[in-house]
Amino acid sequence: DGGITQSPKYLFRKEGQNVTLSCEQNLNHDAMYWYRQDPGQGLRLIYYSQIVNDFQKGDIAEGYSVSREKKESFPLTVTSAQKNPTAFYLCASTPLIDHSGNTIYFGEGSWLTVV
Amino acid sequence: GQNIDQPTEMTATEGAIVQINCTYQTSGFNGLFWYQQHAGEAPTFLSYNVLDGLEEKGRFSSFLSRSKGYSYLLLKELQMKDSASYLCAAMDSNYQLIWGAGTKLIIKP
Numbered sequence: 280d281g282g283i284t285q286s287p288k289y290l291f292r293k294e295g296q297n298v299t300l301s302c303e304q305n306l307n308h309d310a311m312y313w314y315r316q317d318p319g320q321g322l323r324l325i326y327y328s329q330i331v332n333d334f335q336k337g338d339i340a341e342g343y344s345v346s347r348e349k350k351e352s353f354p355l356t357v358t359s360a361q362k363n364p365t366a367f368y369l370c371a372s373t374p375l376i377d378h379s380g381n382t383i384y385f386g387e388g389s390w391l392t393v394v
Numbered sequence: 395g396q397n398i399d400q401p402t403e404m405t406a407t408e409g410a411i412v413q414i415n416c417t418y419q420t421s422g423f424n425g426l427f428w429y430q431q432h433a434g435e436a437p438t439f440l441s442y443n444v445l446d447g448l449e450e451k452g453r454f455s456s457f458l459s460r461s462k463g464y465s466y467l468l469l470k471e472l473q474m475k476d477s478a479s480y481l482c483a484a485m486d487s488n489y490q491l492i493w494g495a496g497t498k499l500i501i502k503p
Contacts, residue, residue, distance in 0.1 A: 385437060
């Protein structure tokens with residue numbers, strides 16, 4: 280079955296450490312997204328990519344980095360520059376030309392905690 | 395700027411009806427989405443409206459008025475499992491989703 284796989288589900292980061300969240304999809308979707316969600320809040324866009332080897336900053340890109348070397352993969356690195364990274368992270372993908380209805384697929388989410 | 399407003403929290407009784415309102419301001423408009431999200435899980439799709447009017451889907455209905463920048467999600471015959479957060483999201487002219495903060499719905503027996 281096609282879907283989007285996000286890992287790990289839980290991740291702990293020490294001070295000054297970079298960590299990477301994985302996001303893989305086999306839906307042949309062009310666009311992929313990373314969102315951050317804090318408790319009681321909506322989703323805030325970190326980065327998005329509409330094509331391989333190209334990505335754009337979202338509203339809260341500082342302290343994060345991404346790459347899009349393959350269509351299927353869009354990993355997110357939370358760098359040591361992100362001072363308050365504890366949050367729930369969601370990866371999503373959509374087909375580029377069909378934005379109607381139920382075409383947004385989400386990964387299961389990753390909880391990142393600073394220890 | 396772009397903005398989505400929805401109530402922070404609502405309480406309703408099992409078996410009753412509840413309406414969750416959402417107002418939006420976006421640069422261009424390509425549709426309004428409603429998602430249900432249980433704590434610690436990904437959002438799940440409920441509805442999509444791009445034309446004015448009411449869309450009914452079982453116990454859930456969604457309404458859109460583009461001229462007023464307004465939508466609501468109507469939940470009928472509430473069940474305890476409907477306790478969740480409900481996220482409103484509007485798609486702008488660049489096909490980017492602008493998300494509301496979500497409405498936490500508490501269902502009481």
